[in-house]
């Protein structure tokens with residue numbers, strides 16, 4: 001790939017340039033407000049970080065400001081569930097794109113309560129059921145997993161966001177009950193939703209997210225600690241589903257223009273995995289109508305183009 005031949009290319013100034021260009025663009029998109037606490041964020045924030053498998057960290061803009069990770073948590077929940085129950089997971093959640101918005105419910109009834117993939121809300125709620133029933137304290141297990149990956153015990157849940165998620169989570173509750181009616185959700189729905197809302201409400205920074213996920217760019221092995229986080233096969237599988245479903249109903253366009261496994265969250269974060277090289281995390285709260293950060297997409301596109309990062 002191109003980055004191997006770009007000797008002498010200065011990455012950090014280029015990240016700063018991308019952030020500067022993004023800040024100068026005409027305002028577009030809208031901060032998520034269907035979870036009211038998310039609308040409290042400063043919409044003008046722009047952060048960018050790149051962590052490499054060689055252990056280097058480059059960043060620019062608001063890359064050390066915490067934000068709500070929201071659906072980025074679905075990657076970590078999935079890795080925990082794969083580690084915990086192995087291949088039986090794939091009988092309860094599939095690996096196909098949904099072709100529908102992230103919070104759509106319609107497919108679930110037609111498809112017997114089995115979500116299309118782990119990155120739509122229904123799929124992540126199913127994963128939350130797995131975690132809630134296989135850990136006696138799933139909240140604690142989840143936050144400990146993230147803290148270990150980030151190498152920091154200073155990662156917390158935003159209690160306002162958590163309460164707001166719970167108060168405005170009727171659609172997620174409907175999906176959980178529908179899956180329960182098919183016997184796919186096994187545990188108590190309140191407990192499942194509690195875990196799901198908890199993991200969505202974690203705050204992290206671009207720098208923490210990029211470095212925490214480097215194991216996915218390194219066949220499951222965390223480069224800095226040399227810890228095995230998941231198997232090589234599972235790292236491949238997570239990246240494959242990210243490629244087809246991580247950017248929701250814009251995943252095809254993202255593959256077409258950028259060509260990287262990636263995941264977005266309605267807090268405005270996007271992470272993109274560059275196998276063999278590293279992980280990019282971009283953050284800016286204004287979202288397009290698919291739920292993907294407008295400036296985050298813009299910056300990742302620019303970085304991938306400049307460094308020739310596409311996996312295709």
Ligand code: DON
Nearest residue numbers: 070071102200264265266291
């Ligand atoms: O359940 C929800 O709707 C949110 N807590 C998470 C959704 C999300 O981040 C979708 N991403 N684009």
